[in-house]
């Protein structure tokens with residue numbers, strides 16, 4: 335039965351040909367995972383996403399060469415374009431003329447000009463966006479929260495994210511820049527729900543971009559995302575969405591179709607049962623983007639899911655990240671983390687680096703570490719089963 339949703343009274347933010355917030359239909363977004371400097375491939379993917387129903391398409395830019403490619407991409411697609419800034423916020427002057435929105439990550443502003451106050455960096459970003467008729471997204475991510483906030487608000491990370499977002503809203507408001515959207519993303523849908531609820535309770539006027547970051551491979555990634563979106567959108571929170579899925583490039587548009595399907599179901603009152611996210615093996619992986627260090631990343635993520643299936647009963651989180659920009663931070667909270675380099679993969683156990691392994695060898699080492707964790711968990715719970723890392727296939731007991 336279709337449901338009536340009382341949306342939060344957010345202000346409308348113009349992003350190219352669409353409005354985000356202000357009661358406008360919830361916009362579905364996606365992001366190119368092609369190399370930005372590969373203009374042909376990125377234009378093709380941007381058009382693919384646009385034609386699949388992406389109201390906004392994001393592109394990663396980290397270098398002067400990326401910015402030059404972006405200028406060419408702009409000429410060849412009518413998609414509403416957003417650029418994703420990470421460590422090098424000053425590159426905004428090179429990209430703002432070619433896009434409709436710029437996303438900055440408060441958690442990466444400290445990398446450049448370490449002695450410069452954050453408020454001055456935000457002022458530079460807002461002024462440059464304003465001069466170029468661009469909107470902004472201030473996007474806080476669980477794996478890259480500003481270290482100062484992590485220190486000030488220890489614990490589950492939600493407070494640190496929410497506080498950081500609220501403070502950046504205050505900075506932008508004080509500057510008189512109101513053409514901004516906010517996102518608070520985590521790889522745990524429960525934290526996404528809690529973080530966005532807390533933020534929206536304080537700033538119901540600010541449009542929200544919803545997403546479960548590193549949601550992973552379909553269908554698990556879609557299920558995790560749906561859980562968060564069903565809870566938030568049905569309570570009027572959320573003005574634009576992105577379903578972050580680990581997919582090979584030719585299938586990237588599945589993100590967009592998944593987003594539209596989830597919205598149709600929510601408005602149609604078709605809520606799927608809330609699966610028990612509490613227990614079992616949890617694999618999180620990033621959706622890849624231009625920063626991915628090796629094209630083998632998506633296949634690696636698929637193989638990780640394959641070879642670890644025997645451990646599905648165990649409460650263990652494995653994170654697989656595509657690059658060094660967000661990989662190191664985003665894997666800190668996982669029991670086992672892999673982040674990709676150009677020719678090797680870094681394997682971590684929580685925040686301890688085990689080593690860097692060739693792509694062909696890392697899965698074997700991952701399995702050893704996984705069996706070590708299972709043996710330790712079994713020993714701690716007094717359960718039998720795995721001795722000395724021996725694996726116990728699901729369903730067949732000793």
Ligand code: SF4
Pocket residue numbers: 620621622623624625626627655656657658659660661
């Ligand atoms: S972890 Fe790296 S490759 Fe993956 S989406 Fe994030 S920035 Fe892109």
